[in-house]
Amino acid sequence: MVIFSLQEQRVIIHFLHLRDATPIEIHHQLSESCGDGVMNVKNVRSWVRQFKEGRTSCDNEPKQSWPCTSRSDNTAERVEKVVLEDRQLSVENIVSKVGISVGSVHTILHEDLRMRKVSSRWVPRMLADDHKTARVAICLAMLTQKAARVLFHQDNAPAHWAYATQQFLRENNLEVVSHAPYSPDLAPSDFWLFPTMKDTLRGRTFTSHAAIASAI
Numbered sequence: 001m002v003i004f005s006l007q008e009q010r011v012i013i014h015f016l017h018l019r020d021a022t023p024i025e026i027h028h029q030l031s032e033s034c035g036d037g038v039m040n041v042k043n044v045r046s047w048v049r050q051f052k053e054g055r056t057s058c059d060n061e062p063k064q065s066w067p068c069t070s071r072s073d074n075t076a077e078r079v080e081k082v083v084l085e086d087r088q089l090s091v092e093n094i095v096s097k098v099g100i101s102v103g104s105v106h107t108i109l110h111e112d113l114r115m116r117k118v119s120s121r122w123v124p125r126m127l128a129d130d131h132k133t134a135r136v137a138i139c140l141a142m143l144t145q146k147a148a149r150v151l152f153h154q155d156n157a158p159a160h161w162a163y164a165t166q167q168f169l170r171e172n173n174l175e176v177v178s179h180a181p182y183s184p185d186l187a188p189s190d191f192w193l194f195p196t197m198k199d200t201l202r203g204r205t206f207t208s209h210a211a212i213a214s215a216i
Helices: 006-018 023-037 041-052 073-085 091-098 102-112 129-143 163-171 188-201 209-215
Strands: 115-118 121-124 151-153 175-177
Touching: 006 023, 006 041, 023 041, 073 091, 073 102, 091 102, 129 175
Parallel strands: 151 175
Antiparallel strands: 115 121
């Protein structure tokens, strides 16, 4: 059995298409001549469609190469600008907006910009000096508050800053503690308060809200 290269098979497809053969008929004739090396039906259909649309070349189109400057300072700035405008963008979205490869976007995000995905948002790994200062100030403010005062600490979730939520806090005279700037660290409540509460409450049964509040 004669073995035809893919280039030769495309020439045969073009020839049989000009003779009004259907893709299935073309594939059948190719299978009889090429055996295991035959192009699949999907590709045959694709080439027939392209020839119908006016294509005359049987050569593969050269693949577009990405520019060698994908990791230039200018490109990194463009990626950073796109991310800061919408931190919920996927890598694919960033690729389409900036026009570089997926690999280049990954490298720029993780190695050049030092970012990572946290709760569906791109956040900086390294906090700026003003962010660090704000975190220290908030911690000091919490430590210096009198023990008798009730402080309410929440994150910046949209539901927490809704008008109804803020109105409830004001009406009940709850003092809200500012949330520290985002960082790769977990919130203090995540790695100190909640685990401690779970250890204290684990295995216990309560019969009233008052008993739960007392235990907490």
